[in-house]
Amino acid sequence: MFFKRIDKAILSLEEEPRPIGCIKLKSSSNLYRIRVGAYRIVYLINDTLRSVDLRLVEHRKQAYNRK
Numbered sequence: 318m319f320f321k322r323i324d325k326a327i328l329s330l331e332e333e334p335r336p337i338g339c340i341k342l343k344s345s346s347n348l349y350r351i352r353v354g355a356y357r358i359v360y361l362i363n364d365t366l367r368s369v370d371l372r373l374v375e376h377r378k379q380a381y382n383r384k
Contacts, residue, residue: 323374326353330369334362
């Protein structure tokens with residue numbers, strides 16, 4: 318049931334790639350994240366191509382422990 322919320326959030330990025338509450342990551346000029354409960358969705362926006370490239374969907378504990 319919860320993964321339906323994640324799927325819905327990902328699909329909504331097609332219409333609005335910068336929804337209210339999204340955070341631009343400091344590591345890249347076009348990398349953003351949104352929160353869906355305890356999960357984080359990290360994605361890249363290419364305004365020239367008008368595309369969203371999904372990079373990561375993970376529980377917040379794993380999402381922030383990357384090196």
